[in-house]
Amino acid sequence: xxxxxxxxxSFDVARLAGASQTTVSLVLGGRGDAGRVSKATQKRVxxxxxxxxxxxxxxxxxxxxRATQAITIxxxxxxxxxxxxxxxxxxxxxxxxxxxVNVMVASSPEAERRVLSYLAGGSVDGVMLGVSPEPVxxxxxxxxxxxxxxxxxxxGAAVPGVPNISIDLEYxxxxxxxxxxxxxxxxxAYITDVDTRTLKYLGYKRALEGAGIAVEGELFALxxxxxxxxxxATSILLERFSQADRPTAIFAYNDLMAIGxxxxxxxxxxxxxxxxxxxxxxxxxxxxxxxxxxxxVSHTRNAVVVEVLFKLLEKSADVEEKYEVPIxxxxxxxxxxxxxxxxxx
Amino acid sequence: xxxxxxxxxSFDVARLAGASQTTVSLVLGGRGDAGRVSKATQKRVxxxxxxxxxxxxxxxxxxxxRATQAITIxxxxxxxxxxxxxxxxxxxxxxxxxxxVNVMVASSPEAERRVLSYLAGGSVDGVMLGVSPEPVxxxxxxxxxxxxxxxxxxxGAAVPGVPNISIDLEYxxxxxxxxxxxxxxxxxAYITDVDTRTLKYLGYKRALEGAGIAVEGELFALxxxxxxxxxxATSILLERFSQADRPTAIFAYNDLMAIGxxxxxxxxxxxxxxxxxxxxxxxxxxxxxxxxxxxxVSHTRNAVVVEVLFKLLEKSADVEEKYEVPIxxxxxxxxxxxxxxxxxx
DNA sequence: ATGAAAGCGCTAACAC
DNA sequence: GTGTTAGCGCTTTCAT
Numbered sequence: 001x002x003x004x005x006x007x008x009x010s011f012d013v014a015r016l017a018g019a020s021q022t023t024v025s026l027v028l029g030g031r032g033d034a035g036r037v038s039k040a041t042q043k044r045v046x047x048x049x050x051x052x053x054x055x056x057x058x059x060x061x062x063x064x065x066r067a068t069q070a071i072t073i074x075x076x077x078x079x080x081x082x083x084x085x086x087x088x089x090x091x092x093x094x095x096x097x098x099x100x101v102n103v104m105v106a107s108s109p110e111a112e113r114r115v116l117s118y119l120a121g122g123s124v125d126g127v128m129l130g131v132s133p134e135p136v137x138x139x140x141x142x143x144x145x146x147x148x149x150x151x152x153x154x155x156g157a158a159v160p161g162v163p164n165i166s167i168d169l170e171y172x173x174x175x176x177x178x179x180x181x182x183x184x185x186x187x188x189a190y191i192t193d194v195d196t197r198t199l200k201y202l203g204y205k206r207a208l209e210g211a212g213i214a215v216e217g218e219l220f221a222l223x224x225x226x227x228x229x230x231x232x233a234t235s236i237l238l239e240r241f242s243q244a245d246r247p248t249a250i251f252a253y254n255d256l257m258a259i260g261x262x263x264x265x266x267x268x269x270x271x272x273x274x275x276x277x278x279x280x281x282x283x284x285x286x287x288x289x290x291x292x293x294x295x296x297v298s299h300t301r302n303a304v305v306v307e308v309l310f311k312l313l314e315k316s317a318d319v320e321e322k323y324e325v326p327i328x329x330x331x332x333x334x335x336x337x338x339x340x341x342x343x344x345x
Numbered sequence: 346x347x348x349x350x351x352x353x354x355s356f357d358v359a360r361l362a363g364a365s366q367t368t369v370s371l372v373l374g375g376r377g378d379a380g381r382v383s384k385a386t387q388k389r390v391x392x393x394x395x396x397x398x399x400x401x402x403x404x405x406x407x408x409x410x411r412a413t414q415a416i417t418i419x420x421x422x423x424x425x426x427x428x429x430x431x432x433x434x435x436x437x438x439x440x441x442x443x444x445x446v447n448v449m450v451a452s453s454p455e456a457e458r459r460v461l462s463y464l465a466g467g468s469v470d471g472v473m474l475g476v477s478p479e480p481v482x483x484x485x486x487x488x489x490x491x492x493x494x495x496x497x498x499x500x501g502a503a504v505p506g507v508p509n510i511s512i513d514l515e516y517x518x519x520x521x522x523x524x525x526x527x528x529x530x531x532x533x534a535y536i537t538d539v540d541t542r543t544l545k546y547l548g549y550k551r552a553l554e555g556a557g558i559a560v561e562g563e564l565f566a567l568x569x570x571x572x573x574x575x576x577x578a579t580s581i582l583l584e585r586f587s588q589a590d591r592p593t594a595i596f597a598y599n600d601l602m603a604i605g606x607x608x609x610x611x612x613x614x615x616x617x618x619x620x621x622x623x624x625x626x627x628x629x630x631x632x633x634x635x636x637x638x639x640x641x642v643s644h645t646r647n648a649v650v651v652e653v654l655f656k657l658l659e660k661s662a663d664v665e666e667k668y669e670v671p672i673x674x675x676x677x678x679x680x681x682x683x684x685x686x687x688x689x690x
Numbered sequence: 691a692t693g694a695a696a697g698c699g700c701t702a703a704c705a706c
Numbered sequence: 707g708t709g710t711t712a713g714c715g716c717t718t719t720c721a722t
Contacts, residue, residue: 007465007491009699020709025701038707053487058466059408060699063714068404070447078433079630081426088423091450100463102415102447105436118445120352121403122715142398146352227634259634266636285424289572289604291611291636354715365693370717383691405715408698467699 008052017041017048024049028056066147071126071309072102074115080225080256082282086130090306097310099125109135120146126313128305132156151309153301158321163312165305165323172297172327173203176251176279179295179329181211183336185249185277188213191233191261192253193225200281204251219247223257230260238268248276249335255280255287255296262290262334273336283330292333299327353397362386362393369394373401411492416471416654417447419460425570425601427627431475435651442655444470454480465491471658473650477501496654498646503666508657510650510668517642517672518548521596521624524640524674526556528681530594530622533558536578536606537598538570545626549596564592568602575605583613593621594680600625600632600641607635607679618681628675637678644672 014024019041026032027045037045048054062068073090075083091101102124106112112131116139119127127143129152140159143150155164180188190204205215218240223233230252237247250265252258258280262272270276272292280287283298304325311317331337355369362369364386371377372390382390393399407413418435420428436446447469451457457476461484464472472488474497485504488495500509525533535549553560563585568578575597582592595610597603603625607617615621617637625632628643649670656662676682 007467010701011699021700022702022710023708026708029701036707041707053465055462055465057408057699058463058468059404059413060714061466061701063402063404063408063716064699064701066714078429078436081429081631084423084426084429084433087432087448088429091423091448095450095456100447100449100468102445103432103436104445105440111440117400118403120398120400121406122352123403123445227630262636263634263638285572286426286631289608291607293608355717356715366716367693367718368691371692374717381691386691402715405698406717408700409715409717411698 007057008054010054010056012052013045013048013054016052017044019045028054066122068123068125069098070100070102070124071128071313072104072119072124073128073130074104074106074112074119075130076105076107077225078103078105081286082254082256082284083130085284086302089302090128093303093306093310097314099310099313106131112136113139116140116143119143119148122146122148125149126151126309128309129153129155129162130305149309149312151305151312153305160321163308163319163321163323165301165308165325167299167301167325167327169199170203170206172281172299173200173251174207175203175327175329176281176297177204177207178210179331179335179337180249180251180277180279181207181213183249183277186211186213187216187219187245187247188249188251189219189221189237189247190251190253191221191223191230191237191257193223193229193257194253196220200253223260225253225256227256227260227263230257231264232260233257234261234264238264246276250276250278252278252280254282255284255294258294258296258334259286259290262292262294272334277336278334280334287330288332290334295332295335295337296330297327298330299325301325352402353399355399355401357397358390358393358399361397362389364390373399411467413468413470414443415445415447415469416473416658417449417464417469418473418475419449419451419457419464420475421450421452422570423448423450426631427599427601427629428475430629431647434647435473438648438651438655442659444655444658451476457481458484461485461488464488464493467491467493470494471496471654473654474498474500474507475650494654494657496650496657498650505666508653508664508666508668510646510653510670512644512646512670512672514544515548515551517626517644518545518596519552520548520672520674521626521642522549522552523555524676524680524682525594525596525622525624526552526558528594528622531556531558532561532564532590532592533594533596534564534566534582534592535596535598536566536568536575536582536602538568538574538602539598541565545598568605570599570601572601572605572608575602576609577605578602579606579609583609591621595621595623597623597625599627600629600639603639603641603679604631604635607637607639617679622681623679625679632675633677635679640677640680640682641675642672643675644670646670 010024014021032042094101104115106115126149150162154166221233221236223229280294280296287294359366359369377387439446449460451460471494495507499511566578566581568574625639625641632639632641
């Protein structure tokens with residue numbers, strides 16, 4: 001009674017309204033009509049709830065209902081604008097459906113493990129995995145076993161029962177590289193934060209080989225998956241070559257690294273695209289505002305992932321196990337297409 | 346028993362281990378020692394839990410404990426990289442303390458109301474308000490009344506009991522403008538997404554007046570708080586003036602709008618900073634990678650807000666009601682300081 | 691050193 | 707139409 005920190009419960013409302021908890025639950029849950037509760041009682045309940053500033057306790061409700069109306073987005077990092085955008089988009093879609101969004105960052109396999117074991121605790125209905133789940137496929141299986149709906153973006157290995165929304169990374173790599181080749185480039189560097197055993201790289205290679213251009217290991221450079229990382233990788237590249245040998249184009253693993261590349265090139269006094277062309281990946285909104293505007297491999301995977309998750313959650317439609325989202329090349333300025341080819345080759 | 350979707354409960358673990366739920370709770374809660382449970386029993390419990398893949402149900406635990414180890418960040422938008430950064434930073438700090446982070450977007454007063462009423466449901470221990478709480482001060486008071494710890498960034502009006510972490514916006518506005526004046530600018534435009542009754546604008550005005558420069562309404566332009574909005578506001582500005590009258594500098598409400606300005610200026614064939622200087626606000630990491638790199642009013646408010654929240658949550662230190670985080674001007678390229686003044690005025 | 695029992699606040703069968 | 711009852715799965719006195 002004199003506990004300052006005790007919020008009103010449905011029991012309190014029931015007492016004040018002279019009704020039962022059941023009735024309160026029914027009325028406040030919006031199921032007062034349907035020939036269940038009389039108008040008069042409904043009014044009394046609503047008024048009592050207002051007087052007491054009653055807000056149902058989510059924890060109790062969710063525990064009882066075995067559903068939380070919440071989803072979690074698992075991403076490897078939030079410093080990366082690409083993933084920040086993912087979260088933003090997901091939030092928008094979730095909000096429209098009355099779901100709340102929880103974000104977890106799984107920056108390492110151990111962190112990932114922790115995150116998934118957290119999720120097994122039943123705090124969310126659905127999970128969108130934006131991380132590579134190979135190391136934790138068994139944990140994901142556990143989540144499913146517990147009734148947590150999962151979808152994942154771009155899994156290398158499929159986990160049965162978990163829809164996988166992917167884009168054709170190999171084709172994306174091909175598309176970007178081929179575009180550069182058509183513009184006359186023959187020395188096209190590739191910067192990334194992972195090794196060469198990726199689909200994007202394979203596409204890059206295929207485009208080169210298709211054009212009869214040798215794939216040089218020297219044209220490959222590593223950096224972290226950040227703007228700074230892109231800058232680092234590009235610096236390495238620039239130091240590696242004499243002016244004559246220098247690559248005439250750089251294909252970056254993603255927009256973030258491409259932006260870093262843009263910066264280093266400018267600092268080195270090189271013009272983009274005239275001296276070096278740059279192509280990014282992901283079509284982030286950022287890329288439209290760089291100087292020069294970034295040509296990038298674009299797709300709508302994020303939106304699709306969230307949509308599939310909600311389809312599943314709301315059982316509103318059948319869901320495939322595998323989706324492939326189409327990709328396009330957003331040709332802007334950094335590739336030099338607008339200023340014509342370069343007449344090489 | 347044959348319910349595929351029923352995860353093991355502490356009761357199941359207890360039975361398998363031949364112990365009671367109490368013991369299971371004690372052991373798995375890390376309080377098995379302290380002369381409470383025998384080593385042998387502890388071992389049996391742990392093994393049983395592992396065999397059953399037991400993960401405690403958060404909902405039940407939180408309901409009982411009346412604490413959730415979760416915080417919510419309320420921001421007006423996630424498309425805005427500034428707020429995305431806020432969330433990222435908060436996530437990092439929260440993670441280190443074992444808290445999970447939930448993000449809610451309150452884009453309108455109504456949405457804000459919904460969000461706060463959600464928070465009243467007891468799903469989180471703490472809330473960081475990144476939105477202007479004037480319209481909902483009473484709701485915030487309710488949260489506090491329910492034992493939810495709140496902190497807010499940059500409240501106009503203080504809510505008693507809620508620490509407010511602010512930066513001196515007026516001084517920030519002054520700092521940026523004064524810097525431009527010292528570089529020789531006399532026609533300094535101001536672009537924003539709100540009206541002129543803001544502290545930043547006041548600082549802008551004070552700097553101008555202090556230098557004996559008249560404040561012209563014409564030099565003020567509105568646009569949404571996005572990159573596109575900054576572009577729009579800048580376009581308006583450019584159309585409004587002949588080449589002779591054109592402002593020689595633009596002070597943007599924040600980095601996001603400044604980036605939009607950068608783009609439009611470039612498209613108009615104007616060089617930054619030689620033809621038009623640009624200064625942003627907030628010191629986002631993005632600004633370091635624009636071309637030219639953005640001069641911006643920088644501060645560390647976000648980190649402080651989250652720190653104060655955790656101080657409060659962990660009762661680890663006394664907390665003031667009001668913090669003022671220092672601001673500095675991060676001088677980079679877009680203001681032209683590096684290429685010397687412009688010899689005007 | 692361990693267990694029985696109560697109850698967090700809610701919803702959902704199942705009466706009447 | 708409305709109320710009674712029985713839990714959701716956990717932690718926590720309080721016994722023993």
